Amino acid sequence: MRLSYYQFPSDTNEETLLKNGCSVILKDGTSKQCVSIPNQYRDQVAYVDNVVGPLSVKEIKSLIRQFGGFGYTEHIDRDGSLFEVTMIQLKGNNSSFKYNRHL
Numbered sequence: 001m002r003l004s005y006y007q008f009p010s011d012t013n014e015e016t017l018l019k020n021g022c023s024v025i026l027k028d029g030t031s032k033q034c035v036s037i038p039n040q041y042r043d044q045v046a047y048v049d050n051v052v053g054p055l056s057v058k059e060i061k062s063l064i065r066q067f068g069g070f071g072y073t074e075h076i077d078r079d080g081s082l083f084e085v086t087m088i089q090l091k092g093n094n095s096s097f098k099y100n101r102h103l
Helices: 014-019 039-044 057-067
Strands: 002-007 024-026 045-048 051-055 070-076 082-088
Touching: 002 057, 014 045, 039 045, 051 057, 057 070, 057 082
Parallel strands: none
Antiparallel strands: 002 051, 002 070, 024 045, 070 082
């Protein structure tokens, strides 16, 4: 199985992160999906995560063109363990990974 994620640059503003689906991580360790953070709940927020996904490779390439940052694909084995992480490139085919040796 392949799961692809996009990571925004570290200097991306909070509004852009929330608008594009990033999670808000609260101080108690839970996460929430929201479009904005109301002022009365601002003290409960630890940070806004800058990783969004899983997304399609096409969506990730679009985000890379728009904001910069990078995308990556996690390759997961049948037993659920992560065995490879590959970077998503703007040019070329990103699905050339051979699974036969791992399965």
